[in-house]
Amino acid sequence: MTAVTTHRTAEEIGRTATGPRPLPALGETREVALPDVVEQTLPSGLRVLAARRPGVPMVELRLRVPFAGSDADHPAVAELLSSTLLTGTADRDRVEIDDELAAVGADLGVSVDPERLSIGGSGLSDGLPRVLAVLADVLTAATHPDAEVARERERLAERIAVARAQPRTIAREALQRRRFGDHPITREMPRAEEVAAVTAEQVRALQAAALVPGGSILTLVGDIDPQAAIAHVGDALAGWTAGHDARELDPPPLPDPGDLLLVHRPGSVQSQLRLSGRALRRDDDGYAALQLANLVFGGYFSSRWMENIREDKGYTYGAHSGTEFVPGGALLGVETDVASDVTAAALLETRYELGRMTAVPPSADEVEAARAYAIGSLLISLDSQGGLAGMLTSLAADGLDVDWLRAHPGRLTAVTTEQVAAAALEFFAPSTFTGVVVGDAEVIGAGVRALGGIEGP
Structure with missing residues (x-):
């Protein structure tokens, strides 16, 4: 006798007669033991x-x-x-x-x-x-x-x-x-x-x-x-010697806030939005709060910006913000690629979400979700030999060591919602950014110029 199977959709699997199935609570985050x-x-x-x-x-x-x-x-x-x-x-x-x-x-x-x-x-x-x-x-x-x-x-x-x-x-x-x-x-x-x-x-x-x-x-x-x-x-490596040290890159001048530069790319059917502002290095006392503020804005899939321009508006497949470390400093990066006909709209929504970070600070629930993601993703990244080797090398170049790494989950846990709100106010205001908009200026120029804060062709 042949068994009869009935296919159920994802929506059917996720629901009961009384409504959606409740999600199980998150378990305790397992600590990854870091070696000496x-x-x-x-x-x-x-x-x-x-x-x-x-x-x-x-x-x-x-x-x-x-x-x-x-x-x-x-x-x-x-x-x-x-x-x-x-x-x-x-x-x-x-x-x-x-x-x-x-x-x-x-x-x-x-x-x-x-x-x-x-x-x-x-x-x-x-x-x-x-x-x-x-x-x-x-x-x-x-x-x-x-x-x-x-x-x-x-x-x-x-x-x-x-x-x-x-x-x-x-x-x-x-x-x-x-x-x-x-x-x-x-x-x-x-x-x-x-x-x-x-x-x-x-x-x-x-x-x-x-x-x-x-x-x-x-x-x-x-x-x-x-x-x-x-x-x-x-x-x-006893024979690998020299009479001088390797040459370090001189710290670059960190950018000042300013208008976005419109870069003409003739015939392009897409535009690239790239915004950049100042951030904090890992050894700064405010780094953990800034890390959580960034996640709330655009640092992971459940962020405000992603929810807006991907899930709600459908302007892009992906949008991401994050910290980039450079000699002597750090920068926030905000980037997404969109179709030419929604470039102005995507830029408007991006500025809106940046402004909302300051006017409507991250809530306690948003901070808790970002905190769980930050700690969990850090521990996952360190669970492999390669991930740990890469992180130790990066930290050593910045004058930090495994003790900083051990203490970072605790720093993330200790950050308050008020500290995240303060970081959002300081680093996410639209007026603190500069950057570029790359696309066909003949197609997107009028729309983005109408928003103001644009220079170039």
Whole structure:
């Protein structure tokens, strides 16, 4: 006999004869135990952080090297350096590097931005000495072969040409110029023609001059003995030395409030709204209150702004606000992408929600929901070896440590509704922001100019 099944919709499942099913109460948030972190600065100036996080027999590695530069060609050369760092040394070619890492279940990747060069990866815990040997080889003896540089130069130039045509890239560059002028922090992506002009000799020269241990941070988290791991680092990287420290990025001037700049993108069917205001760094006493105020405004899916322009108005698929840390400061970012024909309406609603944060402060229920999300998402992010390694590296670069991390859930718990309201009043008033609106000015210009506070074509 064949059983008969009846399909029920999500609405039917969620309701009873007397109405919607009640949601169960949230359980107690489980605390994620954070391990002790052993730290040692090697004679070379390299800071090493190591923490035991068992569970899986793996270790996560994060190396952060300050990598600022003021030369006009620095971003292009740095990009090619990061692309070819793992392509060969005096003793290993690209295939041998890959094979040696694969033999211990490991991988390494390299990235660079105006502030830092980062090397990250993971591998089996008992293979850590072998991973460190490969890392030491590329840090001290990478040859950046002419053929590899030529190949990566062509590939990178093509990728940049494609990226520079993307609306989000255009909006990001416009926002960075609006906020920081011509400061080196704005040079996040070189131009294709700049990359095409880079030589292998320039790449090798930059490695010798800038890829140095002084001021760098190496973090290891996993199923390791921290003291033994640091000893392995000391042995493996003993030859990585230099007579000077890595170059830190100078703090940029923080932007002043002002009009939004209308950036013309001919033929665009979408617009990018990018607003930015000042924020607080993690070590500021008011950071936890600002974090909760941001969540109420636009920092997660249940925020006011998301509810307005996505759920109610249908202007966008996504809207987000959050804190961006820069040397010497922090900024609030507010961003969304909308269709051209609703650009003015979306900007109006965005300003409305910013103003409502000051005129109608977050309620106790809103603060409690944001608090639960902030604590829960923090603990989830730290539950993996990789998440903890990344966070420890970021905190160390800001002069903070695992004790700050341990105490942060308590700080979030202690914040009052009144403190969140005060943060909202100080940081979310529309008059405290600047930014850009990127789109076809011939289509959106009249509408957004009518709202006021707009300059440009």
